[in-house]
Amino acid sequence: MNISKLIEVMARLRDPQDGCPWDLQQDFRSIAPYTLEEAYEVAEAIEMGDMQALQEELGDLLLQVVYHARVAEEQGAFDFADVVGSIVTKMMRRHPHVFAAAAVADADQQTQQWEAMKASERGGGVLDGIASALPALVKADKLGKRAARVGFDWPSREGARAKVAEELAELDEACDGGSEAEINHELGDLLFSVAQFGRHLGVDSEACLRAAARRFQSRFEWVEAAVEARGGDWAAHTPEQLDLFWTKAKNE
Numbered sequence: 001m002n003i004s005k006l007i008e009v010m011a012r013l014r015d016p017q018d019g020c021p022w023d024l025q026q027d028f029r030s031i032a033p034y035t036l037e038e039a040y041e042v043a044e045a046i047e048m049g050d051m052q053a054l055q056e057e058l059g060d061l062l063l064q065v066v067y068h069a070r071v072a073e074e075q076g077a078f079d080f081a082d083v084v085g086s087i088v089t090k091m092m093r094r095h096p097h098v099f100a101a102a103a104v105a106d107a108d109q110q111t112q113q114w115e116a117m118k119a120s121e122r123g124g125g126v127l128d129g130i131a132s133a134l135p136a137l138v139k140a141d142k143l144g145k146r147a148a149r150v151g152f153d154w155p156s157r158e159g160a161r162a163k164v165a166e167e168l169a170e171l172d173e174a175c176d177g178g179s180e181a182e183i184n185h186e187l188g189d190l191l192f193s194v195a196q197f198g199r200h201l202g203v204d205s206e207a208c209l210r211a212a213a214r215r216f217q218s219r220f221e222w223v224e225a226a227v228e229a230r231g232g233d234w235a236a237h238t239p240e241q242l243d244l245f246w247t248k249a250k251n252e
Contacts, residue, residue, distance in 0.1 A: 006063065007080055010070045028071060035064040036133070047207065093117070115149070126150055137206040140195035148199075157200035163193045222249035 013023040038061040045053040069080040094117050096102035097110065104110045118129075126149070130142050147153060154160045171186040178186075198205035223245040227234055237245075 003062075003066075003080075006066050007070075010063075010066045014070055014074065026067070026071070028068060031064065031067055031071070032133075035061075035068070038064050044210075047210070135206055136191070137195050137209060140192050141199050141205055144196045144199050154196075154200065157197065160193070160197040160200040164190070164197050167193045219246060219249035222252060 012018070013020045016024065038057065042054065042057045042061050045057045065083065066080060069078070069083050073079040092099045094114055097104045097113075104113060127143060127146050130139060130146065132139075134142065144153070154163070167186065167190040171183070171190050174182040174186040195205045198208065223242060226245045226248070227237060227242075230237070234242075
């Protein structure tokens with residue numbers, strides 16, 4: 001089945017006479033949260049290595065693209081063909097070593113050329129073009145990478161690690177009599193510095209945090225099952241008992 005069928009389905013859903021009442025009420029802003037959610041679900045399927053889920057989630061994400069394109073078409077702005085045309089043109093322009101006579105030595109040089117082309121297309125300042133709606137850790141990583149391209153960075157991971165320690169000390173100081181605003185400020189600085197340390201380690205801080213959240217959820221559910229097996233009364237269990245359950249959950 002090709003994309004034309006999905007475009008046809010979306011047109012039917014948005015038909016003013018016979019379409020779906022819920023779909024007819026939607027616009028770019030109301031759809032946007034679903035678009036973000038579907039992108040996250042694609043990422044989760046990839047991390048879990050679930051190919052069946054990945055197929056389904058990619059379909060859900062594709063639906064979001066078709067949805068936005070349909071709304072734009074109704075407004076006379078552009079349609080799905082224009083979306084395809086713009087990305088095809090962009091990919092060919094940014095790969096002159098594939099679609100033209102340019103040459104690159106390796107993947108690293110290609111990455112440098114890609115970023116240079118993006119910067120040229122974007123114009124403006126070094127940090128321009130980074131979406132404000134990105135997850136905070138992703139945005140922190142991108143900001144750090146952009147600044148590093150012009151030399152604004154620590155020369156080694158030791159400097160980034162020292163910054164984490166510095167920000168943690170400042171947070172401790174703020175917690176010792178500081179205002180709520182000061183604590184929020186210092187906690188934000190600490191999280192930002194941790195993202196930069198992760199960048200220097202060559203890891204994806206957002207992916208690391210998602211994995212940690214999954215581990216916590218899995219272990220807590222084990223603890224919850226242990227409590228339920230003993231009557232379900234959390235208050236009847238001491239912190240030491242719950243910690244013992246947690247340790248067993250980690251071992252499991």
